[in-house]
Every structure is written in C-alpha cells, then in structure tokens.
Amino acid sequence: MADRKMKSNSKWVQFFNGDLWYDFTRSPVAIVSFITTIGCLFLAASAQWVAPFDIFDLATLELMDADLPPPWADEYGEDKFFLGTDDQGRDIWSGILYGAQISVFVGFASVIISAIVGVALGLLAGYAGGRIDSFIMRVADIQLSFPAILIALLIDGVMRGLLPRELHDELAIYVLIFAISISGWVQYARTIRGSVMVEKHKEYVQAGQVIGLPSRIIAVKHILPNVLNPLFVIGTIHLATAIITEATLSFLGVGMSPTTPSLGTLIRIGNEYLLSGEWWITLFPGLALVILVLSVNIFGDWLRDALNPKLR
Amino acid sequence: MALLDVKNISIGFPSRHGMFVAVKDVSLSVEPGEILGVVGESGAGKSTIGNAIIALLEPPGEVIKGEVYLNGARIDNLSAEEKRLIRGKKIGMIFQDPQTSLDPLKTIRQQLVETIDLHLRLGRKGSEKRALELLEQVGIPDPVTRMQHYPHQFSGGMRQRVVIALALCGEPELIIADEPTTALDVSVQKQILDLMRKLCVDKNVGMILVTHDMGVIAEVADRVAVMYNSQLMEIGETAQIIGNPQHEYTKSLISAIPRPDKKVRRFPLVTYIEDVVEQKDEFDVSTHWLGQSREFDMKVADDGTILQLEDLGMRFQITNSLFKSKRRYLDAVKDVNFSIKEGETFGIVGESGSGKSTIARMVTGLYTPYKGKVNFLGKEISAISHTPEVLPYRRQMQMVFQDPFSSLNARMRVLDIVAEPILFHKLAESKAEAEHIVMDLLKLVGMSDDAYAKYPHQFSGGQRQRISIARALATRPRFLICDEPTSALDVSVQAQILNLLKDLQEELNLTMMFISHDLPVIRQMCDRVAVMQHGQVLELAETENLFENPQHEYSQHLLSLMPRLDMLQA
Numbered sequence: 001m002a003d004r005k006m007k008s009n010s011k012w013v014q015f016f017n018g019d020l021w022y023d024f025t026r027s028p029v030a031i032v033s034f035i036t037t038i039g040c041l042f043l044a045a046s047a048q049w050v051a052p053f054d055i056f057d058l059a060t061l062e063l064m065d066a067d068l069p070p071p072w073a074d075e076y077g078e079d080k081f082f083l084g085t086d087d088q089g090r091d092i093w094s095g096i097l098y099g100a101q102i103s104v105f106v107g108f109a110s111v112i113i114s115a116i117v118g119v120a121l122g123l124l125a126g127y128a129g130g131r132i133d134s135f136i137m138r139v140a141d142i143q144l145s146f147p148a149i150l151i152a153l154l155i156d157g158v159m160r161g162l163l164p165r166e167l168h169d170e171l172a173i174y175v176l177i178f179a180i181s182i183s184g185w186v187q188y189a190r191t192i193r194g195s196v197m198v199e200k201h202k203e204y205v206q207a208g209q210v211i212g213l214p215s216r217i218i219a220v221k222h223i224l225p226n227v228l229n230p231l232f233v234i235g236t237i238h239l240a241t242a243i244i245t246e247a248t249l250s251f252l253g254v255g256m257s258p259t260t261p262s263l264g265t266l267i268r269i270g271n272e273y274l275l276s277g278e279w280w281i282t283l284f285p286g287l288a289l290v291i292l293v294l295s296v297n298i299f300g301d302w303l304r305d306a307l308n309p310k311l312r
Numbered sequence: 313m314a315l316l317d318v319k320n321i322s323i324g325f326p327s328r329h330g331m332f333v334a335v336k337d338v339s340l341s342v343e344p345g346e347i348l349g350v351v352g353e354s355g356a357g358k359s360t361i362g363n364a365i366i367a368l369l370e371p372p373g374e375v376i377k378g379e380v381y382l383n384g385a386r387i388d389n390l391s392a393e394e395k396r397l398i399r400g401k402k403i404g405m406i407f408q409d410p411q412t413s414l415d416p417l418k419t420i421r422q423q424l425v426e427t428i429d430l431h432l433r434l435g436r437k438g439s440e441k442r443a444l445e446l447l448e449q450v451g452i453p454d455p456v457t458r459m460q461h462y463p464h465q466f467s468g469g470m471r472q473r474v475v476i477a478l479a480l481c482g483e484p485e486l487i488i489a490d491e492p493t494t495a496l497d498v499s500v501q502k503q504i505l506d507l508m509r510k511l512c513v514d515k516n517v518g519m520i521l522v523t524h525d526m527g528v529i530a531e532v533a534d535r536v537a538v539m540y541n542s543q544l545m546e547i548g549e550t551a552q553i554i555g556n557p558q559h560e561y562t563k564s565l566i567s568a569i570p571r572p573d574k575k576v577r578r579f580p581l582v583t584y585i586e587d588v589v590e591q592k593d594e595f596d597v598s599t600h601w602l603g604q605s606r607e608f609d610m611k612v613a614d615d616g617t618i619l620q621l622e623d624l625g626m627r628f629q630i631t632n633s634l635f636k637s638k639r640r641y642l643d644a645v646k647d648v649n650f651s652i653k654e655g656e657t658f659g660i661v662g663e664s665g666s667g668k669s670t671i672a673r674m675v676t677g678l679y680t681p682y683k684g685k686v687n688f689l690g691k692e693i694s695a696i697s698h699t700p701e702v703l704p705y706r707r708q709m710q711m712v713f714q715d716p717f718s719s720l721n722a723r724m725r726v727l728d729i730v731a732e733p734i735l736f737h738k739l740a741e742s743k744a745e746a747e748h749i750v751m752d753l754l755k756l757v758g759m760s761d762d763a764y765a766k767y768p769h770q771f772s773g774g775q776r777q778r779i780s781i782a783r784a785l786a787t788r789p790r791f792l793i794c795d796e797p798t799s800a801l802d803v804s805v806q807a808q809i810l811n812l813l814k815d816l817q818e819e820l821n822l823t824m825m826f827i828s829h830d831l832p833v834i835r836q837m838c839d840r841v842a843v844m845q846h847g848q849v850l851e852l853a854e855t856e857n858l859f860e861n862p863q864h865e866y867s868q869h870l871l872s873l874m875p876r877l878d879m880l881q882a
C-alpha cells in the first residue's frame with residue numbers, strides 16, 4: 001500500500017517537473033483557456049446548486065415574469081433575472097446553467113463512447129490488417145464522406161422512428177449521445193490504426209511473438225498502451241465538436257425538447273423571438289456556447305502542439 | 313600557419329535545467345591537405361564541434377567561449393550573413409545520410425550549377441562545365457547523362473559522391489565530414505574514403521572527419537582527436553593513437569575494438585564506461601533456475617544438430633495484382649541449407665539486404681517460409697503457431713534484437729518485461745517466485761539491484777540490451793538468436809555486451825545464431841560462419857578458415873574491405 005502511494009506521488013512529481021507543465025505555465029493562452037474550460041465545466045456540473053432558479057420546477061414559473069429583458073439593459077428588467085427571462089418566465093441564466101449541463105454531459109458521453117468504439121476498431125484494424133482492416137476502414141471512409149451532422153441527423157431520425165412516440169422526450173438525450181458517438185468514432189479509429197501499424201513493426205512486439213504470447217495479449221497489453229497518447233488531444237477537440245453537434249441538432253429541433261433544454265434548444269427557442277426584439281433569449285445561450293466551445297478548442301489545440309515533439 | 317585553428321572552444325546548450333555544456337575547452341588545428349579524425353562515442357560532442365565551426369549549431373546551442381580562426385582570420389564572431397558567405401565557399405560540409413542531404417525535386421545538374429554559380433559566379437555555361445569536372449573528379453561515370461538525373465536515380469554510394477561534389481562546389485579550403493560513410497555498406501565505404509583521401513591531397517584541402525568508427529579513422533586520417541564526455545582526451549598521429557595510446561580512455565577505447573586479425577577469448581575489461589555490476593560469484597547451471605527441468609525429452613539429434621534448415625526460401629510480394637502472372641516477388645532468401653550443432657555459435661554475415669535477418673525471422677516463426685523447412689530439436693516448426701504442441705519448442709528459442717530502443721515496451725517496468733515470459737510459460741510457481749527469478753536474471757546480465765522498478769527509458773542503450781538479454785533468458789532457452797545485437801551500440805558497450813554473451817553461452821551451454829554485418833565481431837564471436845549475399849549462402853566455413861583462407865570470391869572481397877587496423881599492438 002505504501003509502495004503504491006509512493007508511486008502515485010512520484011507520478012505527480014514527474015508531471016510537475018515535466019515539459020508539459022513547464023510549457024503550460026508559460027503560455028497565457030493555455031492558462032486562460034484551461035481556466036475558462038474548467039470554470040464552464042464546473043458551473044455546468046453544479047447547476048443544481050449554482051443556478052438561482054430551478055427551471056424544471058414549473059411551480060416557480062410565473063407568466064408575469066415572461067419576456068423580461070436584462071435589468072442592466074432595459075428599465076423593465078428585474079434584478080433577480082439578471083440575464084432576463086424567456087417567453088415562459090424562466091430565468092435565462094439558470095437556463096444556461098442547466099442547458100450547459102446537458103450539453104456537456106452529452107458531449108462527454110459521446111466522446112467516451114466514440115473513443116471506446118474507435119480505439120477498439122482501430123486496434124483491430126491496425127493489428128489484424130488484411131480484410132478486416134479493409135472492411136473497417138472502408139466503412140470509415142464511407143462515413144467520412146458524409147458530414148458528421150448528416151450522420152447524426154440520420155441516426156437520430158431512424159431512432160426516433162423506431163422508438164414509441166411517448167418515449168421520445170425521455171430518451172432524447174440517449175438518442176443524441178448515440179447519434180453523436182457513431183458520427184465521431186472514425187477519427188479515433190484512423191489515428192489509432194495508424195499508430196498501431198507503426199508500433200506493430202517495432203521489435204518489442206516481435207519479442208512478444210517470439211516469447212509465444214497470443215495476438216490478443218500483444219495487441220491489448222503491449223501495443224494499446226503505446227498508442228493512447230494522441231487520444232487526449234483528439235478527445236479534447238472532439239469534445240468541442242460533440243457539443244457543437246448536439247447544439248446543432250437541438251437547434252434544428254431533433255435534439256433535446258424544450259422541457260429539458262440544452263444550449264442548442266435555448267438558442268432555438270430564443271431564435272423565434274429574435275425578430276420581435278427579444279434578443280437576450282437567444283444571445284446569452286449563444287454566447288455561453290461560444291465561450292465553452294472556444295475555450296475547449298483552444299486548449300485542445302495547445303495540448304496538441306505541446307505534445308507534438310516536432311513542433312517544439 | 314594552420315588552415316583552421318580552434319582555440320579553447322566551449323559550446324553550450326542552454327535549457328531550463330541550466331546550461332548543458334556539450335564541448336569543453338577543446339583546441340585543435342587542421343593543416344591544408346590534412347585529414348583530422350575526430351572520434352568518440354555517442355554524446356561525446358564530436359559532431360557539435362563540426363557544427364560550431366561551420367556555424368550550424370542547432371538552436372539554442374551557442375559558443376560560450378573560445379575562438380575559431382580560418383587562415384588566421386577569426387570567424388566565430390562574424391555576423392550571420394558573413395558566416396553564410398563562408399559556408400560552402402570556404403568550408404564545405406558532407407553529411408551522414410546521402411538520402412536526405414540532396415534535394416529530391418531537383419536534378420543533380422540544377423543543384424550543382426546553382427551552388428557553383430552562387431559561390432564562383434561563373435555564369436551558366438561556366439558553372440555547367442565546372443559541374444561536369446566535379447562529377448568526373450568524384451568518380452561518377454558518364455557525368456553528361458547522369459547530370460540530368462534526380463537523386464533517387466543514384467545508389468547510396470553514388471549519391472554520397474554527388475554530396476561530396478556539392479561540398480566541393482565553392483572550392484572550399486576546409487571540408488567537414490560528419491559520419492560520411494556510416495549509412496553506407498562496407499564495400500561502398502571503402503571507395504568513398506579513398507575518394508575523400510585523394511581529393512584532400514589533390515586539392516590541398518583540409519578535412520575534419522567526424523566518426524565513431526576507428527576503422528574509418530585508421531583508413532584515412534592523418535591525425536586523430538579523441539573526444540570523451542565533452543572533452544578532448546588526446547590528439548596525435550593516427551598510428552600513435554591507435555598503436556600506442558597514452559590516455560586511459562583511449563587505451564580502453566582501443567582495447568574494445570574487435571580485432572580483425574585474431575580471436576581473443578574475451579575483451580579486456582573495459583573501464584571508463586557506464587558502471588555495470590560485473591558478476592563475480594561462481595555460477596553453477598545445475599543448481600540455478602536457468603538449468604532446471606530443461607525438457608530433456610526434447611532430444612538433440614545424435615550428431616548434435618539442434619537446428620536444421622532445409623531448402624529454406626522466403627519471398628516478399630512487391631506488386632500485388634488480381635492476376636497471378638502480374639504479381640511480382642522479391643526472393644529475400646533462396647534455398648538455404650545449414651544445420652547448427654548444440655553449443656556452437658553460428659555466425660551469419662552479409663551486407664544489408666542479404667537476407668540474414670529474414671532467416672532469423674523465419675527460424676523464430678515471425679515469418680512463414682515460402683518454401684523449405686525449419687527443424688528444431690527434431691520437430692518441424694515452420695509457421696508461427698501457438699498450438700500447445702509447438703509452444704514448448706518455441707520457448708526453447710529466443711531472440712535478442714538489434715535496436716535496444718524499440719525492443720522493450722516503453723510502458724512496462726523492467727520487472728514486468730522480464731517476468732512476462734516466465735509467467736506466461738508458467739515457469740514459476742507464484743508471482744513472488746517469478747519476481748525473485750527476475751532479480752536473479754537482472755543480476756546475471758549485470759544490472760544493478762534497483763533496476764527492476766524502473767522503466768526502459770531510464771536506461772542507456774547498453775543497459776537496455778542487457779535487459780533485452782535477460783528477457784530472452786527468461787524462458788530458459790537453449791537456443792539464442794542474436795540479430796545484430798551490438799550494431800546500435802558504442803564500441804566500448806559493444807565489447808561489454810559481447811563479453812556478456814560469451815559468458816552466458818559458456819555458463820548455460822547455449823547454442824547461438826549470431827547475425828552481423830561486422831566481420832571483426834563475427835571473428836570474435838563465432839565458431840562457424842555462413843557468408844550471405846542476395847539471399848544465398850555463398851560460403852560456410854569454420855571461422856578461422858574463413859578469415860585465413862576464404863574460398864568464395866565474395867568472401868575474399870568482403871574480407872579485403874575490412875579495416876586492417878595494422879597499427880594495433882599485438
């Protein structure tokens with residue numbers, strides 16, 4: 001036990017002495033984007049405690065409060081709704097927090113599922129080669145020739161067709177996660193396959209074969225840990241894409257329902273009121289989405305450059 | 313007055329961990345027409361000196377102190393633009409890898425003419441005439457036609473000749489050659505060295521020849537500077553340095569060079585290198601784990617044959633096609649027959665592409681032979697298969713690989729790397745016992761006690777190769793295949809590893825198949841040798857017979873290319 005503790009300690013020490021941490025502390029872009037990302041994720045995760053209103057509690061909604069502008073922009077605003085309210089009297093700020101929570105959850109879940117599927121298929125394709133490889137990669141190619149959003153729309157549509165109508169709202173979030181995951185695995189599979197093909201010709205793999213280890217042990221125990229490095233970078237950048245895809249789907253009306261709105265749903269609701277001058281309903285969720293995605297993206301870009309020894 | 317005078321130069325690479333000093337207080341000089349060899353092992357700082365003289369230090373490297381004079385004029389404090397004018401015009405450079413030092417998108421003519429015109433301002437016609445002369449001088453046949461060609465249309469040796477011509481374009485007074493022959497085969501190496509020697513004398517050009525290879529130095533250098541650990545150890549006439557070295561480091565370096573002229577039982581203990589725990593206590597194989605239960609039911613044949621290859625052949629597909637007639641193949645190994653007796657060291661020697669590694673990979677089952685048989689301990693084991701029937705045989709045969717940096721899984725601890733085969737083959741009762749065996753094996757190959765908990769990247773090349781050997785021993789093999797086990801290592805580390813392999817073989821009565829391109833190493837290690845070229849075994853003979861009295865033309869040719877090192881003390 002003591003031994004284990006020592007090890008984890010030294011890992012942390014290694015990290016803080018390492019080049020990555022060194023680069024990080026010297027890059028304002030990285031620090032700002034990282035803090036913003038963490039801030040957004042924290043606010044989203046703790047929406048239940050941070051948000052001033054519970055938007056799901058219909059009893060707190062009053063029609064009197066509907067369509068109130070932000071108090072600092074218009075004299076009709078009320079101080080307790082500092083970003084205004086929507087057409088049902090829901091607090092925009094609370095809506096953003098709860099919406100971000102759903103968006104981030106969908107994002108993370110899709111990234112994790114995409115990564116698992118993509119890594120597994122990439123490892124299989126790269127290690128087995130031959131027909132299995134051709135088959136998996138051709139499927140990937142076909143899928144890549146359609147825009148991701150189209151794939152997600154398609155899957156979303158098919159799933160909705162298959163599921164009974166009354167379950168739609170309830171299952172919407174899982175359908176979304178499924179659709180976005182399926183549209184995202186190709187990235188992971190391609191990267192992992194490439195790395196596996198490089199690794200499998202290295203001598204440590206041959207050493208394993210000479211020892212007599214079966215292929216699955218060599219693939220999983222020896223090759224897999226050596227090809228996981230790029231995963232963090234792809235994952236981070238994919239997180240931003242997944243959140244955007246979710247928002248797009250919801251904006252198009254095939255995602256989250258207005259009763260459990262994500263950021264995309266909020267933007268869509270607000271969009272209808274934009275022309276009647278109620279700009280705040282759509283602007284603030286939109287801004288929140290931009291900040292969230294931009295910070296994740298910038299941090300991901302920095303991470304990619306910092307981990308790529310060729311760019312040093 | 314010397315052509316080049318380097319005075320007390322120190323070169324540093326600032327980093328966030330402080331200044332790393334790559335060269336400390338080195339002084340040397342080169343006369344016109346002289347070749348000064350700079351020799352040292354990896355990390356000694358020898359290339360850095362060359363790069364500093366020509367002002368091509370990789371950033372953030374900088375000259376911290378000292379002066380460089382060319383023809384009496386100081387050049388180290390010039391502006392970047394003035395330095396650029398010196399490069400090519402006054403100082404030429406020849407790089408290691410001819411594959412990458414020519415522009416693949418331009419013909420040889422374009423590259424030469426452009427360079428000549430830049431430096432000598434001869435105009436188009438004049439430059440072309442000059443380019444032709446240069447190509448003739450460096451021995452490129454039919455230069456008028458060859459000038460139109462692109463670099464990929466030349467062989468490695470020819471390409472290096474073009475690189476040399478390119479270095480001569482500005483009629484430099486000094487040429488810096490950084491490992492110019494390391495990427496070439498021995499037969500080409502000799503030609504290139506002869507050419508460089510001739511050019512230096514004819515044109516009265518001084519040369520700094522940076523290399524790790526004492527054979528190259530002995531061949532061409534007039535004087536040698538020996539570098540170790542950023543410092544200059546010794547500088548003097550080549551014959552004196554090799555024949556009668558003064559400094560302790562030089563002595564140990566020279567003693568580590570495998571002798572081409574006679575077999576020694578062991579390399580003298582090489583001091584001055586990474587500390588290794590030399591195994592002192594007596595080793596008794598009959599009581600040791602490595603000697604236990606060696607499956608004696610797998611009998612060696614009566615005549616002692618442990619491995620036998622019958623008409624072994626391997627072909628690789630170069631172009632695939634739906635139609636059989638259109639597919640093209642490369643025969644990497646053609647009809648190879650030989651057998652290896654228990655306890656002997658069987659060498660395979662040949663240039664790159666001769667098929668020697670392919671044989672090793674077929675024997676271990678990494679490649680499936682296209683035709684023929686591999687018989688090991690009386691059983692045919694041709695394809696890789698892990699059926700329970702074949703596995704015990706496979707276990708008897710292990711392999712030590714060439715590149716110690718890729719042959720160990722970077723994500724595993726040394727303990728797990730060496731324990732894996734033991735646990736997989738169930739050679740230990742428990743995990744604790746396996747760990748105990750690992751410690752013992754690590755000690756056996758000369759690793760210190762705390763090595764087991766570390767990761768491979770924390771070790772040097774030689775230490776990794778030791779770990780690699782420990783892993784190979786962990787299945788309790790009787791037959792060990794060493795595929796160029798020392799060609800990625802420095803010469804002093806090579807001596808240690810070869811010593812270790814010799815010791816292990818004696819103690820464990822191992823049979824070895826030893827593959828190398830390096831004839832002196834083969835002479836030191838092997839009992840019998842097969843000489844290979846183009847996938848065929850041309851000659852198979854006892855080592856001493858081969859070296860003293862080679863029968864086949866190609867063997868004679870190979871041996872004639874071997875650096876003689878005549879100055880070596882008897």
